[in-house]
Amino acid sequence: MSDTPMHYEFIRTKLIDCDPVEISRKSGTAYDSQKQEFRVFLMGRTYFVSYPSGKICDSNRSEITNFPVMTLILRYLIHAKSTPPTQRNITYQEVSGGQVYYRNFYGRCIMRLARMFGKDFSALERAMQKLNAVKTTHGDLSYRFQFINNIYVTFILWNGDEEFDMGANILFDANTLDYFNAEDHAVVCDIALSFLKELAK
Numbered sequence: 001m002s003d004t005p006m007h008y009e010f011i012r013t014k015l016i017d018c019d020p021v022e023i024s025r026k027s028g029t030a031y032d033s034q035k036q037e038f039r040v041f042l043m044g045r046t047y048f049v050s051y052p053s054g055k056i057c058d059s060n061r062s063e064i065t066n067f068p069v070m071t072l073i074l075r076y077l078i079h080a081k082s083t084p085p086t087q088r089n090i091t092y093q094e095v096s097g098g099q100v101y102y103r104n105f106y107g108r109c110i111m112r113l114a115r116m117f118g119k120d121f122s123a124l125e126r127a128m129q130k131l132n133a134v135k136t137t138h139g140d141l142s143y144r145f146q147f148i149n150n151i152y153v154t155f156i157l158w159n160g161d162e163e164f165d166m167g168a169n170i171l172f173d174a175n176t177l178d179y180f181n182a183e184d185h186a187v188v189c190d191i192a193l194s195f196l197k198e199l200a201k
Contacts, residue, residue: 008067011074012054018078020051027080028150040073042148043195044131049073072187076148081178085152089171097182105182109189110168113155116197118166121157127199128155139169147188151176155192 023038024031030039031051038049046059047069056070057063064070092098092105117124121141128135133145139156147153152173160166170189180188 005067008054008071008074011071011078014078015054015074016052023077023080026082027077028082028084029077029080038077040077040149041146042069042073043192044146044199047073049077068187068191072184072191073148075184076151076179079179083150083175083178085150086174088174089154090174090177091169091171092182092185095172095177095180095182095185098185101182101186105186105189109186109193110170112193113170113189114157114166114168116193117200118157118160118168120200121159123200124155124157124196127196130199138171139167145192147192151179151188153188153192155196 036051040047048057128143131145133143136142140159142156144154154171156169158167
């Protein structure tokens with residue numbers, strides 16, 4: 001799991017060894033050399049990442065303490081390979097290690113999506129509209145949304161009926177393979193679902 005203070009502190013030490021200009025180029029993230037900070041967009045919100053400390057503040061310049069978000073932002077910056085969105089979707093099984101961890105991902109993310117919005121499509125629609133997400137043709141309701149900078153994810157829902165339970169699926173733009181590992185992909189969905197729950201209110 002990448003959601004503890006220990007994981008954040010570990011990845012924060014890696015940031016010190018990275019060139020901020022190179023990070024900016026590879027991640028497509030704006031870097032202010034005078035303020036020594038990156039500006040990152042995640043789930044419709046702006047975050048500022050100080051270099052080389054790795055301290056992360058929200059748009060109000062208040063330091064955040066959400067360790068999954070903090071850790072994932074730093075992992076994104078450090079591991080970026082400058083690959084733009086491809087418009088080609090992949091499933092979790094196509095991620096390296098995804099087949100091994102799919103059962104966990106299915107329960108942790110896909111079924112959570114189904115439980116949260118499967119009986120309330122309008123709630124997902126409200127949340128996605130606030131993100132300026134793009135409606136797609138997958139399933140009975142689906143949206144492609146910007147998760148962080150140039151990383152895009154698609155959430156899909158199917159209506160249930162007398163014969164079949166409600167269903168869901170999650171797709172990633174293929175460029176996520178050059179930014180995140182299998183565990184990171186699950187954390188992406190954890191964070192996205194938590195934000196969407198708030199946005200749907």
